[in-house]
Amino acid sequence: MASHATTEHALAPGEIAKPNTAWIWRVFGILVGITAVEFVFVFLMHPSTLRNSIFIVLTIMKAFFIVGEFMHLKHETKGLIWTILVPVALLVWLLVALITEGSFIGEVLQNMFK
Amino acid sequence: MAQSTTLPHPAASATQDAPRTGNWDGGNEPFKASYGKLMMWFFLLSDAFTFAAFLTTYGMIRHKHEVFTGEAKDFVFSTRWWPIPDHVFNAFPGMGEANVPLGFVALMTMILILSSVTMVLAVEAGHRMDKADVQKWLLWTILFGATFLGSQAWEWSHFIHGHSEGTVMADGTVFHGANLAMNQYGPVLFADLFFFITGFHGTHVFSGVCLLIWCFIATTNGTFEKRGHYEMIEKIGLYWHFVDLVWVFVFTFFYLV
Numbered sequence A: 001m002a003s004h005a006t007t008e009h010a011l012a013p014g015e016i017a018k019p020n021t022a023w024i025w026r027v028f029g030i031l032v033g034i035t036a037v038e039f040v041f042v043f044l045m046h047p048s049t050l051r052n053s054i055f056i057v058l059t060i061m062k063a064f065f066i067v068g069e070f071m072h073l074k075h076e077t078k079g080l081i082w083t084i085l086v087p088v089a090l091l092v093w094l095l096v097a098l099i100t101e102g103s104f105i106g107e108v109l110q111n112m113f114k
Numbered sequence B: 001m002a003q004s005t006t007l008p009h010p011a012a013s014a015t016q017d018a019p020r021t022g023n024w025d026g027g028n029e030p031f032k033a034s035y036g037k038l039m040m041w042f043f044l045l046s047d048a049f050t051f052a053a054f055l056t057t058y059g060m061i062r063h064k065h066e067v068f069t070g071e072a073k074d075f076v077f078s079t080r081w082w083p084i085p086d087h088v089f090n091a092f093p094g095m096g097e098a099n100v101p102l103g104f105v106a107l108m109t110m111i112l113i114l115s116s117v118t119m120v121l122a123v124e125a126g127h128r129m130d131k132a133d134v135q136k137w138l139l140w141t142i143l144f145g146a147t148f149l150g151s152q153a154w155e156w157s158h159f160i161h162g163h164s165e166g167t168v169m170a171d172g173t174v175f176h177g178a179n180l181a182m183n184q185y186g187p188v189l190f191a192d193l194f195f196f197i198t199g200f201h202g203t204h205v206f207s208g209v210c211l212l213i214w215c216f217i218a219t220t221n222g223t224f225e226k227r228g229h230y231e232m233i234e235k236i237g238l239y240w241h242f243v244d245l246v247w248v249f250v251f252t253f254f255y256l257v
Helices: A022-044 A049-070 A078-111 B010-017 B035-063 B103-127 B131-161 B188-220 B223-227 B231-256
Strands: none
Touching: A022 A049, A022 B103, A022 B231, A049 B103, A049 B231, A078 B035, B035 B188, B035 B231, B103 B131, B103 B231, B131 B188, B131 B231, B188 B223, B188 B231, B223 B231
């Protein structure tokens, strides 16, 4: 919480602290900006491995801001961060492995009767 | 590590009420997060496995289908190759047959990101014990969540009913729209994956909206005020952001790539 702590002065009973929302709207701006960039690439670039890689990088950037800032993971203890990140990294490995497998299966099926 | 947990001496019964703070005495918060929040994180991790399985299936099935290799403007729907997403999702409510590639899905993405923002604002208001602000931002989040669900209903309905020109199927008949066995856009599995992935995500949004409505009622009744903290809003907030996160991935892999 420390990084988002509101004003330090002691509050009188019943008094409500001032909202501290500038960082929230900044993250919102970043997310909208990244989405806009994705749309620029959809319409200005022909489909290719490069374009897909750009999309994946931009998606991971968006995920970083949602998980890190909105879900507050960036400000949790190191132990919690690793507990979440390590299984997710293994998942990505599985994803890459199975998609590669899919391409091979596709190739075999398409060339089967040639 | 060296902390020992000694049993209280029978004579010192008064000290039994004193808080016990050893490693295994309970009352500790591993990772400095409360039990509820930690369990929400682990649940979300397991839910991420489910969605990763869906997206992996999508990637694998898509890669084993043929790719349309011609120019994008010459693209026609065929069961032979995987469709180009911006040719499938190009309708906008109230604009008839106009070609608005990915326009509606862009709007849906914006609505969901905005709902995530109002959710953080509700959590922030909860930290300040500001009941009125919590209520206000929860209501906005419910509104955006419900709007997203409505948009998805429209998207599904349009996908099911299809474009007016339809596609000539293998037996020579023209087929419009999609169901689980046939669709005008491409291979059978394309529509199946659309229904399963966006449907499963939509179910999550629906549960989220239900939880938020319950949260709003509890806030209004002063449940959290009496409890002294608004942690429940934080936990539901984690879930809500996760749903937004999943959409970010569904959006990339289903609509952009």
